[in-house]
Amino acid sequence: MLTLNQTSLNIELDHPSQRSSEFHYVWLRDNCGCTECVHPDTLERTLVTAEIADDIAPQSADISDTELVVAWNDGHHSRYAMDWLKRHDYSHSRFQTDLAAGEIKLWGSEIQNQIPEYDYRALHDDDQQTLLNWCCDLRDYGLTIVRNAPLKEAEIERFAEFVAVVREVIYDRLHNVRATPGEYNAYNVASTTLELKPHTDMPCYNNPPGVQMFHFLANETEGGESTAVDGFKVAEQLKQQAPEAYEILTKTPVFFQMDSARGDIASGNPLLTLDTDGKLKVFRFSNQLARPSNIPAEQMEAFYAAYKKIGRLIEAPENKVQFRLETGDIMVTNNLRVMHGRNAYSGAGQRHLQLSYMDMDDVLSRIRMIKKTQVAA
Template sequence: MSQTLETDRTTGTDGAVELHERHLSVVVGGQNRRFHYVWLRDNSWAPQDRVFLSSERKAATFDIRDDIAPLSARYDDRLGLVVDWNDGRSASYSAEFLCRYDYSGAPRSARRHAVRLWDEQPTILPRVAHADVVATTEGQLAYLDAVREYGAAVVTGVPSLDGEVERFAETIGHVREVAFERVHNVRHDPTGYNVAHTPGELKPHADLPSYSWPPSVQLLHFLVNRADGGESTLVDGWACAHELRRVAPHHFDTLVRTPVPYQLFSADEDTWAENPMIELDTDGDIKVLRFSNQLAQPLSVPFDRVEAFYDAYRHLGRIIDSGRFRHTFKCDDGDLVTVHSHRVLHGRLPYDPSSGARHLQDVYMEFDDLLARRRVLRGEHLPTAAQRPGNEETA
């Protein structure tokens, strides 16, 4: 049973309020928006409930009454939605707040960051000059937007100096510490301890799935790249996984459900973790792809699940290795490749180590930090207050 309440508005459609059993609806910004009573009560910015400067809650969510409901509700031009609650408190919710945090289908979907999966045509990766990224807000935003949308970008003209990749990382965020070198040197190593240090083909992969939360960004800075061959390869792993889901959903589900162990170690350190290759978020979208053929350890699952896993693994691996979602390019001296490594796999073609020098350095970061930097530069990180200071008496 619903009830239409009074509105103070005399023009337009904004301001109509309806109460329902467990939620209300209010027209704001020309749209009918629905909010559960418990959500509104939990998000009160009244002085008793919230520290205004930090937006931190003082009221405990678990103390909200099970039968929380309005005694009255109205829309005010200045205050927004004004609610008197049955627990004796009152709160107002500004139009800006209601529009920004509307969690109905379309507004909620619009807040999820845009991802442009690579198609089967050669992808032209965004390229941004180093001087623009480190010295201008516009250049840094162009770089961050590219990594956010495409999962990869190339920064050109980075000084070919030892440790410059670390200095660049600290310009845009924070270096992710791992068990091994903070700045890792990649060059030909005749002992061949690591496949990245050999001159053969390096299949597309993501680094360090041997952590339960692998680093989500990798920066690869080419100090010098004069050897014949060695073209870089990037593959949109999410696009490959989407293709697997489309053509063989049972294989996709197998990789979501099967834990795979990975290990990377040194004489003094060890990393080992066991997780599915494909991790989904709560909406069923791909969140993390853990794919590193070279670091996979012996599978340990129930006997009757082994062959199903290998069927699925080979299917995904062949899509990744097909070249359909791959971008191949030669890096110049001073190029810095950034990959969102929970999504984009990196590798390289074979090269001739006797034909010229090839030396790169890499560090790890977290994608969350890049997104945070982007929000700060855009002025989008501060929360929208539901209630302005001083409104408590008029609410």
């Protein structure tokens, strides 16, 4: 059944609710898929949305079992397959057509012995299924361990290029983390033997790197266990326990800066960045890189109360995993969600890791590309 309204049409798409589906004329016209409106090779829209007439409406419209055919009052003709309309039906809920969509799994210390682990060689299997699984675990948990990586200088850079591309920041493309006397002038506390509290890296960037990979070329010291905390989990706890504190942290900019001889990156953003649905999108936290706050005086006390609340949740034992990584291991985190840190360690024996960044968008791209290959096969 087809009903034409003033600015939209309704059709039956066998939705479980048995309610008809509504499609607005401007939306339909904008999403015409003909070769005049979409470039047939690049699949880019060539129709200019702003040029659609304000009074766009069908002169006639017909449905069959397989398609909706519209003759528009601007002279254009469009055809929409019923399957396509079903996949893009926005009447009842937000449709999802993203091949890389996943489901975030929040975790705390209970995951300690179940962190998703992969073997380096298996990630290189020809059918790419293990690589796909790893990318999906990284997407859903934000924390994975890859074992048995080759002990080669710059291996982590090659690994990043195998998965996607290296995300460069101003300091280095490949970062060495080790405590070598004489190198204490390195740009952060990671290059000492001190404890590193859980933090996300580079919160001073407006767009921090999304994926962080730590490759242990040597880990022979006492202590130095790696730690990780799910920032989305602690944010959710804060939301439940103190919704007003959560709200403050979504609205108040925190100023982060990394200032060194190599560069001076600085920006102010909320610790919790929400998406347009109000869901948490980016979590930032780095005690060591936070700089003096310049928010209005009347907000300062409430901000600090909220800031300390989330800081205490981050330190809560039930939220933290702690594990020893061995020589040849790679720890991978979603740096827009999961904090990493390490315990203090003794100066005796070697501890050398190299780290490189990627962006999460490029990992999601890899998921889509592998899935498309599998569908085509």
